[in-house]
Amino acid sequence: MSITEEKLNDNSKITANSKQLEILKKNFPNCFDKDGNFIAHKMEEIVTGNGLELSKESYSLNWLGKSYARLLANENPRTQLKEDKKHNQQEENKNSQNLLIKGDNLEVLKHLKNAYENQIKMIYIDPPYNTGGDGFVYNDDRKFGMEELSQLAGVSLEEAKKILEFTASNSNSHSAWLTFMYPRLYIARELLKEDGVIFISIDDNEASQLKLLCDEVFGEENFIAEFIWQKRSGANDSKNLVSSDHEYIISYSKRQDISLNGTEKTFANYKNPDDDPLGDWTSGDLTCNKTATERPNLYYPITDPETGITYECNKNRVWRTVKSKMEQLIKDKKIIFPKSGNGTPMYKRHKSEVQSLYQPMSSLLGSYLNANSTKELRTVLGEQIFSYPKSTKLLKTLIISASNQDDIILDFFAGSGTTAHAVMEQNKEDGGSRKYIIVQIDELTDKKSEAYNAGYKTIFDITKERITRASKKIKEEISKDVTKDRSDYDLGFKIFETTPLLENPLDKMDKFDDNTLKLFEPTILTEDDFNALLTTWKVHDGIKLTDELKEVTFKEYKAYYGDKKVYFVHNGFTTEDLKEFIKKLDDDKSFEPNKLIVFGYTFESKYQREISEALASYTNKKSIEIDMIVRY
Ligand SMILES: C[S@@+](CC[C@H](N)C(=O)[O-])C[C@H]1O[C@@H](n2cnc3c(N)ncnc32)[C@H](O)[C@@H]1O
Structure with a gap:
């Protein structure tokens, strides 16, 4: 039994490379000396001993703020997550696995990290393109001193000063955009499954920067493709008399061997009229686009062994293969000779020799005009209240190409x-049960906008309304289709949002000191505060947001249990409750915690000690080891 104390939001030891060093130290301890210095040549031995060469390439993407961006990626969340209980308890939402989360996506991604690491099969994002007119500015309320930042980000004082200037100046430079994107992509990669794929929409403004940034985050060898699609059919306001009518979607994976699904080949023209034991076949060209002068060894006559008829080779289109191989093919009955003696022999291609059953996806995705997507959204919402939505058809193409029917799909720029x-439409079409997680910041709509006048005070309100209406419409469509039983079809969604941290008494102290520690007055914390605390903790401890904690009551005391973790957050715990807790450990087969997490601010240290002593000295009947964590 061990007791650990932890402060969940403590960033005091986080630097631009603290987490990466931890991973290196854990996996390659021999690469560090006793003072913790890195021994580069030992790592070199590991790498080159594996047959790999050290790259001589010194090319890399650098920008002002890169180290700061790495620091941001490593920091722990500075918020809590709370649920919208009223919405989530509604009949259509209470068992839903879909999530709509309100908040800055960097915070949300950090919250999701432990519970959704390696869980997401497909990510699609459509971030601000930084066009100059799309309102993107770097926005960051972190307050660092120059020296502090220089130390944490590992940069000179001069660079720290420049970084602080640009983060405070609402910049929309390339550096600002890259600093915004880097930590989000870094954590997004951690959420992707090993065979997951990310798609990122972009246009010419940041396409080059984004490609290099993704090479840095995902690895150059994990680039899949740069897709393009047509967004309009020509504009009058073209620069240099070129109307830029397309956008890009770049895609990366975590591993080199990942392919997209492609489309299944139909093999409609493969038949077996002659009962060929090798199965269905189709006829294919036996000639190639070369002349007899160019390829004299492919220029020779061939004879049908059954009829004895000889077929001359075409001087301008010789056979595909050399004579010896052709003779073997004739023997193997892979050549179809014309019945009448007129015409050209053909190759008999069997379905079994086709290497892939899938048609590769073209990097030209086709036309998904913005005007049509705008109309599509207007049909759902009744008004024109969001500029440049993407087309559901375009999204469905990506969903089919990169997800299976029960995968989770994430979009953190919803x-x-x-x-x-x-996702809902695609599930309707193919009977899938894909789940979505989407994130939208509570960005205000312009007071003069149609959206504002229609009652949407934030973009989040639009997101919520759109998915509510879309799911209602799909439900109606399904109910009309008597051929399908879709009673299990998940058309609901749960809502969570980021919320400020509780004012912690500890934050005001330099050093943790049990004597001066003031407990929260029981009345200070509301039911909502405890709910937010539990939601934040469970997802931190790897429990999905859609998995509920169960209430368990001891004598009088209410605790929470899920995934082998038991949470004591309320005050009022007594020795009687402790006895009941131990009894439950012995008697209740479904209660098998291996972690007890108590809230240090409400839980008196007297009881913390009492529990830890009881757990240490007591061997429960199930012999489970319970670690105790006092969390602040
Ligand atoms: C280009 S739009 C996405 C449009 C979307 N693909 C559609 O079809 O409607 C980008 C969205 O990201 C949101 N956004 C920008 N910064 C964000 C952040 N830090 N966290 C969460 N959402 C953010 C914006 O409010 C905006 O709604």
């Missing part, structure tokens, strides 16, 4: 919620 809508 906008009007097109991704969620497309």
Whole structure:
């Protein structure tokens, strides 16, 4: 039994490379000396001993703020997560596995990290393109001193000063955009499954920067493709008399051997009219686009062994293969000779020799005009209240190409919620049960906008309304289709949002000191505060947001249990409750915690000690080891 004390939001030991060093130290302890210095040549031995060469390439992407961006990626969340209980308890939402989360996506991604690491099969994002007119500015309320930042980010004082200037100046430079994107992509990669794929929409403004940034985050060898699609059919306001009518979607995976699904080949023209034991076949060209002068060894006559008829080779289109191989093919009955003696022999291609059953996906995705997507959204919402939504058809193409029917799909720049809508539509079409997680910041709508006048005070309100209406419409469509039983179809969604941290008494102290520690007055914390605490903790401890904690009551005391963790957050715990807790450990087969997490601010240290002593000295009947964590 061990007791650990932890402060969940403590960033005091986080630097631009603290987590990465931890991973290196854990996996390659021999690469560090007794003072913790890195021994580069030992790592070199590991790498080159494996047959790998050290790259001589010194090319890399650098920008002002890169170290700061790495620091941001490593920091722990500075918020809590709370649920919208009223919405989540509604009949259509209470068992839903879909999530709509309100908040800055960097905070949300950090919250999701432990519970959703390696869980997401497909991510699609459509971030601000930084066009100059799309309102992107770097926005960051972290307050660092120059020296502090220089130390944490590992940069000179001069660079720290420049970084602080640009983070405070609402910049929309390339550096600002890269600093915004880097930590989000870094954590997004951690959420992707080993065979997961990310798609990122972008246009010419940041396409080059984004490609290099993704090479840095995902690894150059994990690039899948740069897709393009047509967004309009020509504009009058073209620069240099070129109308830029397309956008890009770049895609990366975590591993080199990942392929997209492609489309299944139909093999409609493969038949077996002659009962060929090798199965269905189709006829294929036996010639190639070369002349007899170019390839004299492919220029020779061939004879049908059954009829004795000889077929001359075409001087301008010689056979595909050399004579010896052709003779073997004739013997193997792979050549179809014309019945009448007129015409050209053909190759008999069997279905079994086709290497892939899938048609590769083209990097030209086709036309998904913005005008049509705008109309599509207007049909759902009744008004024109969101500019440039993407098309659900485009999203469905990506969903089919990179997900299976029960995967989780994430979009952390949700906008009007097109991704969620497309996931529901695709499930309707192919009977899948894909789940979505979408994230949208509570960005205010312009007071003069149609959206504001229509009652949408934030973009989040638009996201929520769109998916609510889309799911209602799909439900109606399904109910009309008597051929399908979709009673299990998940058209609900749960809502969570980021919320400020509780004012912690400890934050005001330099050093943890049990004597001066003031407990929260029981009345200070509301039911909502405890709910937020439990939601934040469970997801931190790896429990999915859609998995509920169960209430368990001891004598009088209410605790919470899930995934072998038991949470004591309320005050009022007594020795009687402790006895009941131990009894439950012995008697209740479904109660098998291996971690007890208590809230240090409400839980008196007297009881913390009493529990730890009881757990240490007591061997429960199930012989389970319980670690105790006092969390602040
Ligand atoms: C280009 S739009 C996405 C449009 C979306 N694909 C659609 O079809 O409606 C980008 C969205 O990301 C949101 N956003 C920008 N910064 C964000 C952040 N830090 N966290 C969460 N959402 C953010 C914006 O409010 C905007 O709604």
